[in-house]
Amino acid sequence: MSAAVSSAARGIPVTVFESARQLGGRARGVLCNGTQLDNGQHLLLGCYRETLRLIEQVGGNIGQDFQRLPLQLDLHGQFSLKAPRLPAPLHLLVALLTAQGLSFSERLKAARFMLALRRMNFLLPSDTTVAELLAQHGQDADLTLKLWEPLCIAALNTPIRKASAQVLLNVLRDSLNRSRADSDMLLPRLDFTALFPQRAASYVEQCGGRVHTSCGIEAIIPKEDGIELVTADGTHTFSHVICAVSSTVAAKLLRPIEALAETVAQIERLEQQPIYAIYLQYPPTVRLPHPMLGLHQRYCQWLFDKGQIAGQHGLLAAVISAEGIHQELSQEELAQKVIAELHEEFGITGQPSWFKVIAEQRATFCCSPNLHRPSQQTTLPRLLLAGDYTAGEYPATLEGAVMSGLKCADAIGLQP
Numbered sequence: 197m198s199a200a201v202s203s204a205a206r207g208i209p210v211t212v213f214e215s216a217r218q219l220g221g222r223a224r225g226v227l228c229n230g231t232q233l234d235n236g237q238h239l240l241l242g243c244y245r246e247t248l249r250l251i252e253q254v255g256g257n258i259g260q261d262f263q264r265l266p267l268q269l270d271l272h273g274q275f276s277l278k279a280p281r282l283p284a285p286l287h288l289l290v291a292l293l294t295a296q297g298l299s300f301s302e303r304l305k306a307a308r309f310m311l312a313l314r315r316m317n318f319l320l321p322s323d324t325t326v327a328e329l330l331a332q333h334g335q336d337a338d339l340t341l342k343l344w345e346p347l348c349i350a351a352l353n354t355p356i357r358k359a360s361a362q363v364l365l366n367v368l369r370d371s372l373n374r375s376r377a378d379s380d381m382l383l384p385r386l387d388f389t390a391l392f393p394q395r396a397a398s399y400v401e402q403c404g405g406r407v408h409t410s411c412g413i414e415a416i417i418p419k420e421d422g423i424e425l426v427t428a429d430g431t432h433t434f435s436h437v438i439c440a441v442s443s444t445v446a447a448k449l450l451r452p453i454e455a456l457a458e459t460v461a462q463i464e465r466l467e468q469q470p471i472y473a474i475y476l477q478y479p480p481t482v483r484l485p486h487p488m489l490g491l492h493q494r495y496c497q498w499l500f501d502k503g504q505i506a507g508q509h510g511l512l513a514a515v516i517s518a519e520g521i522h523q524e525l526s527q528e529e530l531a532q533k534v535i536a537e538l539h540e541e542f543g544i545t546g547q548p549s550w551f552k553v554i555a556e557q558r559a560t561f562c563c564s565p566n567l568h569r570p571s572q573q574t575t576l577p578r579l580l581l582a583g584d585y586t587a588g589e590y591p592a593t594l595e596g597a598v599m600s601g602l603k604c605a606d607a608i609g610l611q612p
Contacts, residue, residue, distance in 0.1 A: 197396040198250055198601030199438045199582050200405065205253070206609050210405035211434070212397070213427065215412030218389050219397060221442070222559060223594060225387030228475065228552045231508065232387045235554050236473040237500050237515045239488070242380035243370040244595040246602060247392075254395040261391060262382040263487060263505050267291065267372075272485070272541050274492035275342040284376045285314065295343075302339045309333045310372070318369035320362050323565040326352075329361035346490055349497065352563040352591040353469050353517045360565045366589045383487060385506045413441075416449050416579070423578055438604045440582035444558060455575050462570045466585060467562035470523065472516040472555050474534050476548040480509035484542065491541060495522050495533045512538070512548075527553040560592030561585045572603045580604040 197212070197219060204210045218224055226233050240247060240262070248258055258264075267279035267287070275297035279287040292306045312333060320329070326348050330340055345356050351367045352359045371379050384391050397407040415426040416437060423437045439446055447463040450456045474496075484501040491497065496514040503509035514534045516522050522530055531551045538544040561569075561584075569587045572580050582601040590596035 197393045197400075198246070198598040199440055199604045200400050200407075200601075201250060201254060201396045202602050202605035203608060204400045204403035204405050206605070207403075208608065210400050210403070211432070212400060212405070212407040213411050213413055213425065214407070214409045215441075217410050219393030219407075219409065220389040222556060223388040224393070225389035226554070229477070229550050231475075231477065231511065233475055233513075233552065233554075234384075234388050234473070236471050236556060236559065237498070237513045238384065238388060238594060240382040240384070240594060241371050241378065242382065243374070243378035244382075244593075244598075247595050247598045248382075250396070250598060251392050254392065254399040256391065256395060258382070261386055262384055265381045265383065265487065267379040267381065268486075269343070269346065270486055270489040271297070271342060271346070271492040272489055277343070279376070279379060282376065284378065285310065285373050287376050288372050288379070297342060298339060302336065305334055305336070306339060306343060309335055310368075313365060313368065314373065318365040318373065320365065323360055323362040325565055326356040326359040326361045326364055330356070342492065346497065349517045351593075353471060353560040354563045354591070355518050355520075358562060358564050360563050360567065360591075362565070363563050363589070363591050367591065381488070383500070383505045413449060416453065418453060418455075418576055418579065423576075436578045436580070436608050438580045438582050438601070438608070440601060440604075442558070443561065443583060443585040446581060446583065450574075453576070456579075459570045459574055459581070462568055463585070466567075466569070467564070468558040469518050469560050469562045470555065470557045471518075471559035472522060472530065472553065474514040474516075474531055475552045475554075476512045476514070476531070476535065476538070477550050478510040478512060478544065478546075478548050482510045482512070482544055484512065491537060494537050494541075495530070496537050499538075527555065563591040572600055573607055580607060 200210045200212050223238050224235050226235050269277045277291050277295040279291040289307050293303050295303055330344055348356050348359050348364055400407055411427055413425050417424040422433050422435050425432045443463050443466055447460050450460050483503055484499055487501050487504040489499055498515040500513040502511040502513055531553055570581055571587050582604045584592040584597040586600045588596050
């Protein structure tokens with residue numbers, strides 16, 4: 197939808213084909229037991245400039261659509277870090293030096309690590325894993341477990357033993373090193389389909405474009421004078437096509453095109469990582485100490501109080517990112533683990549009236565060191581790829597997906 201909005205704003209006639217009934221892909225709204233949910237809990241950072249700009253471009257209001265919090269990490273009862281309203285990077289150094297749950301020595305080590313990264317301009321001579329980088333800079337086990345590992349998994353959805361240190365540094369550079377507001381956390385008050393894609397569809401249509409839902413593409417056929425798209429209701433010809441689908445679907449659609457064999461091979465080499473979201477509906481009086489907080493060494497990594505964020509009182513969302521032992525459990529068993537942890541950590545008694553587990557087994561690519569991701573521009577000038585898995589400095593994030601779409605729109609705008 198970022199590619200569609202950017203193209204439509206240039207006066208290019210745009211047609212969007214969406215296979216699902218609703219827009220948004222892996223960041224979409226879903227209805228469950230009469231309650232509007234997201235298919236997973238997402239948040240934005242203040243440094244997500246392009247995403248925030250597009251939301252406003254299509255009619256959103258950042259102040260109304262999000263609850264904005266200063267950078268804070270709270271692992272309930274174990275660790276707490278909160279950035280004061282000081283200029284960057286001073287706000288982070290003060291936050292690290294005053295963090296609760298670490299020894300004075302550990303706080304100094306964390307602050308020195310960030311200063312060392314600044315001196316390096318957040319650039320490594322060669323990529324390595326996050327675990328190896330942390331070991332090189334003397335970040336011990338407790339500090340890693342409470343600070344760097346939760347940050348890495350939240351940002352890259354990849355365990356530190358597999359995660360690219362350079363990509364993590366790209367995120368730290370943009371979120372922690374420029375403006376203080378860049379590190380703010382923005383929690384959406386709306387479901388993600390309503391937040392951007394649905395507004396984007398209206399914007400495209402107001403610009404003369406068309407948006408078709410429940411209309412998937414069955415084949416992409418390059419021609420001399422354009423590209424044909426085959427759908428259930430016929431064949432459609434366009435001058436250019438942006439294939440903005442998941443990496444799995446992209447590989448399937450592009451595999452029959454001989455000229456794109458290397459692109460398909462690059463996509464198929466990408467390892468995948470899961471994200472689980474567990475929603476639990478408790479009585480409206482149930483609330484957490486903060487709108488968002490984490491748990492230390494538990495099944496549940498992050499908790500969101502949807503009552504405090506979006507007025508959905510009593511609705512709690514638990515998130516488990518990246519691979520782990522939770523994948524061995526059934527959805528019922530996993531939900532009961534989360535219910536038990538809520539009871540042990542916060543004294544929440546009784547069973548929720550309902551729960552919903554949404555397991556995205558292929559939520560993101562595994563963001564490993566020196567990963568070769570496919571370019572937005574394919575070897576066919578009129579066919580481009582958009583998606584969080586395509587080439588870029590960011591991991592599989594909303595901002596990464598948006599930036600890939602904008603690159604595609606820019607490339608088409610420059611072509612005759």
